Amino acid sequence: MRRPGGQAVILMYHRIADDPGDPWGNCVSPANFEAHLAALRRVARPTRLAELVEGLASGTVRDGAVCVTFDDGYVDNLEVARPLLERYGIPATLFAITGREGRDREFWWDRLGRALAAGEGQETDLVLEVGGEARKWRVTAPQRREIGREIHALLLPLSTEEREPLLRVLAEWAGVDPDEVRPSHRAMEPEELVRMAEGPLFDVEAHTVNHPALSLRPPPEQGRELERARAHVGTWLGTPARGMSYPHGRVDDLTRRLVQEAGYAYACGSAEGPVRMESDPFMLPRAYIADSSGETLARRLKWLLY
Numbered sequence: 001m002r003r004p005g006g007q008a009v010i011l012m013y014h015r016i017a018d019d020p021g022d023p024w025g026n027c028v029s030p031a032n033f034e035a036h037l038a039a040l041r042r043v044a045r046p047t048r049l050a051e052l053v054e055g056l057a058s059g060t061v062r063d064g065a066v067c068v069t070f071d072d073g074y075v076d077n078l079e080v081a082r083p084l085l086e087r088y089g090i091p092a093t094l095f096a097i098t099g100r101e102g103r104d105r106e107f108w109w110d111r112l113g114r115a116l117a118a119g120e121g122q123e124t125d126l127v128l129e130v131g132g133e134a135r136k137w138r139v140t141a142p143q144r145r146e147i148g149r150e151i152h153a154l155l156l157p158l159s160t161e162e163r164e165p166l167l168r169v170l171a172e173w174a175g176v177d178p179d180e181v182r183p184s185h186r187a188m189e190p191e192e193l194v195r196m197a198e199g200p201l202f203d204v205e206a207h208t209v210n211h212p213a214l215s216l217r218p219p220p221e222q223g224r225e226l227e228r229a230r231a232h233v234g235t236w237l238g239t240p241a242r243g244m245s246y247p248h249g250r251v252d253d254l255t256r257r258l259v260q261e262a263g264y265a266y267a268c269g270s271a272e273g274p275v276r277m278e279s280d281p282f283m284l285p286r287a288y289i290a291d292s293s294g295e296t297l298a299r300r301l302k303w304l305l306y
C-alpha cells in the first residue's frame with residue numbers, strides 16, 4: 001500500500017477524561033494522552049498550528065510537524081490536558097464553542113448519550129416527533145447504541161431551538177434532569193478560556209457559537225455563527241479568531257467561502273489524513289485520535305508522515 005506521504009499531521013481531540021460510557025468516542029484517557037505526548041516528542045516535531053498554516057503559505061513546513069487540537073472546549077482541556085502539554089512543552093490549539101451550550105446546559109450529544117445510558121436494561125418505547133413525523137423505537141439494551149446513532153443523525157441538522165424540546169422528551173423518557181450539567185461534561189466559561197490561552201504554547205480559536213452542522217443550515221445563519229464566534233474570541237482574548245474548525249466536520253463550497261468572508265485565515269475539517277503543501281488552508285484535514293496507546297499513535301504518525 002502506498003504511504004500517504006504527508007508533510008504534517010493535525011491531531012483532533014475532544015475530551016481528555018476517563019469515561020467508560022463515552023458513546024461517541026470523544027474521550028482519550030489522561031494516561032493515554034500523556035503517552036501520546038511522549039510519543040509526539042519521540043517521533044514527530046510538535047508545532048503550533050498557526051506556524052503550520054504560515055508554513056503552508058510560505059512553502060516552509062518542517063518535516064514531521066504535528067499539531068495538537070481540541071474541539072468544543074470541555075473544561076478537562078484546561079484542568080487535565082493543559083498541565084500535561086506544558087510538562088512536555090507541546091503547543092495546542094483549542095477550537096471553542098462560544099455560545100452558552102455546554103455551560104448552561106450540556107452539549108446536545110452528551111444529553112442524548114446520557115438519556116440513552118440511563119435506565120439501561122429495561123425495555124421501553126421512545127417516541128420523538130422530528131420534522132412533523134413521529135418516530136418510534138423499542139429500546140432494548142443491545143440496540144441502545146444503534147438507536148443512539150440514529151437519533152444523533154436526526155438531531156444533527158436541526159437548530160438549537162428545534163432540538164431543545166426533543167432533548168426534553170428524551171430526558172423525561174430517561175428520568176434525568178434536562179438542565180443538569182455534570183462537572184465532567186461542562187464546557188469552559190470565558191474566563192477559563194482566557195486562562196487556557198495564557199502563555200506561548202496555547203491558542204484559542206473558534207468553533208462557531210452554537211455548533212450547527214454549518215453546510216446543512218441556511219447561509220445567513222452560517223454567516224452569523226462564523227462572524228459572532230470570531231468576535232467573541234476577540235472580546236475575550238483581544239484578537240478576533242484567526243482559525244476555526246467545522247462542527248461535525250460539515251462543510252461545502254459555500255460554507256468554505258463564508259468562512260473566508262468572515263475574516264478567518266484557516267479552517268480545520270474532519271476529513272482524515274495528513275496535511276500536504278497543496279492542502280486547502282480552509283479544509284485542513286485532521287487525524288481523529290481514539291483512546292489508544294502511545295505506541296499505536298506513534299505507528300500511525302510514522303505511517304502518515306514518513
Ligand SMILES: [Zn+2]
Nearest residue numbers: 071072247248
Ligand atoms: Zn465540535
